[in-house]
Amino acid sequence: MAKALPRYKRLHEDIKKEILQGDISKGSLLPSENELCAKYNITRATVRQGLQELVKEGFIEKRMGLGSIVVSDRKTLGLLSFKGFSEVLKSSALSSKTLNLEPVECTAWPTPFFYELSKKEEAQNCFSLKRLRTIEGDPVMLEFTYVPQWGTDDLPEKLEDSSLFKLLQVHYEIEVLQVVQDVRAIIGSKEILNLLQLKTGDPVLEIHRKYLTDRAGFHIYSTLYCNTSKYTFSNSFN
Amino acid sequence: MAKALPRYKRLHEDIKKEILQGDISKGSLLPSENELCAKYNITRATVRQGLQELVKEGFIEKRMGLGSIVVSDRKTLGLLSFKGFSEVLKSSALSSKTLNLEPVECTAWPTPFFYELSKKEEAQNCFSLKRLRTIEGDPVMLEFTYVPQWGTDDLPEKLEDSSLFKLLQVHYEIEVLQVVQDVRAIIGSKEILNLLQLKTGDPVLEIHRKYLTDRAGFHIYSTLYCNTSKYTFSNSFN
DNA sequence: AAGTGGTCTAGACCACTGC
DNA sequence: CAGTGGTCTAGACCACTTG
Numbered sequence A, B: 001m002a003k004a005l006p007r008y009k010r011l012h013e014d015i016k017k018e019i020l021q022g023d024i025s026k027g028s029l030l031p032s033e034n035e036l037c038a039k040y041n042i043t044r045a046t047v048r049q050g051l052q053e054l055v056k057e058g059f060i061e062k063r064m065g066l067g068s069i070v071v072s073d074r075k076t077l078g079l080l081s082f083k084g085f086s087e088v089l090k091s092s093a094l095s096s097k098t099l100n101l102e103p104v105e106c107t108a109w110p111t112p113f114f115y116e117l118s119k120k121e122e123a124q125n126c127f128s129l130k131r132l133r134t135i136e137g138d139p140v141m142l143e144f145t146y147v148p149q150w151g152t153d154d155l156p157e158k159l160e161d162s163s164l165f166k167l168l169q170v171h172y173e174i175e176v177l178q179v180v181q182d183v184r185a186i187i188g189s190k191e192i193l194n195l196l197q198l199k200t201g202d203p204v205l206e207i208h209r210k211y212l213t214d215r216a217g218f219h220i221y222s223t224l225y226c227n228t229s230k231y232t233f234s235n236s237f238n
Numbered sequence C: 001a002a003g004t005g006g007t008c009t010a011g012a013c014c015a016c017t018g019c
Numbered sequence D: 001c002a003g004t005g006g007t008c009t010a011g012a013c014c015a016c017t018t019g
Helices: A007-020 A033-040 A044-056 A076-080 A085-089 A155-161 A164-172 A190-195 B007-020 B033-040 B044-056 B085-089 B155-161 B164-171 B190-195
Strands: A060-063 A067-070 A096-107 A126-135 A138-148 A176-187 A203-213 A219-226 A233-237 B060-063 B067-070 B096-100 B105-107 B126-135 B138-148 B176-187 B203-213 B219-226 B233-237
Touching: A007 A033, A007 A044, A033 A044, A044 A060, A096 A155, A126 A155, A138 A164, A138 A190, A155 A164, A176 B176, A203 B203, B007 B033, B007 B044, B033 B044, B044 B060, B126 B155, B138 B164, B138 B190, B155 B164
Parallel strands: none
Antiparallel strands: A060 A067, A096 A126, A126 A138, A138 A219, A176 A203, A176 B203, A176 B233, A203 A219, A203 B176, A233 B176, B060 B067, B096 B126, B105 B126, B126 B138, B138 B219, B176 B203, B203 B219
C-alpha cells in the first residue's frame, strides 16, 4: 500500500535528504529548475512547489538570475527559536531544567482564550501543560501550553521522556511550520511573580503564541511569562 | 518609475487590507479561488500564489473542500518583523507617524554599546537617529538607531522622504537579510516613560537589535522601547 | 548572449466537504 | 450532488546575473 506521494513532495524529500547527507554541500547551487524538471519528469510549476518547501524550511535560498543556494545552517537560530526551550539551550553551557507544576490534564479550553479558536477546536478538549523552566537554578519562564486532543490521546504518558515538539514530530508526525506571537511587557500577577521569584511591581515579558503545523487546523497555543532580569529573550529571523 | 505590482501581490494586499479593515470578518470564508480568478482576471495559479502569502502571515487557513477561512484580524503590529515600522503599518487602517526627536547626527558610537562592535565599525563614526513612533496619536515606540558611516554620507538629507530601510535599499543597495534581537521587560526610566506617555512604574518592552545586511560587515543597530499597554508587538517566523 | 529564477496563462483531473 | 481546494501539465514572457 504505497502512499503515492505528490510529486513535488517527492522532490522536496529527495533534495532535503541529499542536503542532510552532505551530498549537496552548503553554499553550492542546486540543479536549475529546468534541470530538475528533466530529472523528475515534472513541470516547472511542480518543481517550484517542491523547492518552495525547502525555502520555507530554511534549507535553500533563491537568487534571481543565479539559482538556488544551499544555506542549510543560516536559519538555524530562527528555527531553534520555536522548537522549544530545551532544544535552544542544549547547545549552550547553561544547565536548564523543566518542572511540571501540574500533571498533564485533559480539559476544556480556558475561557476566554487568548486567541480565537475554530469551531473544530472548541468542540474538543485540550491537554494543558503548566511548566516552569529554570536556568542554572533561576526560574526564567512560566509556560502554559494547550494541545488539542485530536489523535494525540496518549500524549501524557509519552511526554515523560521527550520534549513536546519532538514528541509531536516523532509519535504523531506533526511538524511545526510557523509561529505567530504577540509580545508585551506587563507587571506580573502575584502568582506569576511568586513562581518566577520576582518582587511586587517587577516587570515580566508576556508572550502569546500560536504554532501552526502541517496538520491542517491543528494548532498549539502557549502563553509564556518570562523573567528577563537576568537572561534576555532572544531570537533571530529573516 | 514605480514598477507595476505583480498581480498575486496586488490580490494579497487587497485581501489583507479587507481583513484588517473588517470588511471580511474573522471566521468567514474568502471568495473561492475561482471567484477570485474572475474578480481579478487572473488564473488560479496566480490566485493561489497570493493566498499562500496570507497563509504564511497567519491571516487565513485553507480547508480542503470548504474554502479559505479568515482566522485572524489582528490589529497588532508586526513590528518585530525587520521590514521596518512604516512598511508594516501601511497596509492597515491605522494611522502612524514618525517624529524625529533630534536631527540626524554623525558621532562616535555610544559607549558602552549594547552589542559588540567589530574593529572596522569602531574605527568609524555612525549616524544616530532618535525617533518616536505613534499610532493613532498614541506614542508606542521610542527608537534609537545607529547606522555606520560607510558609503552612506548623504544619509541625513535622503532620510527626509523615505523610510530608513527603503532608503538603504534604494539609494545604497543595502538589503537586510537577518535580524538578531534580545527582548526584555523593564521599568522605564523617567525620560522614556515621559516620551511614551506612561506613568512611573509602568513596564516597557526593551529590544536590542542587530540587523545583518548583504554588505559584509555592515550592520545596523537599534534599541527600541515599546509601550505595549494598548498595542502588542507581534511577529511571525518559521 | 545564455541561463536563471519570477511571473503568468489556460487548461485538466482528483479528493474532499457540505448539502 | 455541485463546489472547493490540491495537484499537475505545457507552454510563455520577463528581469536578472554571470561570462
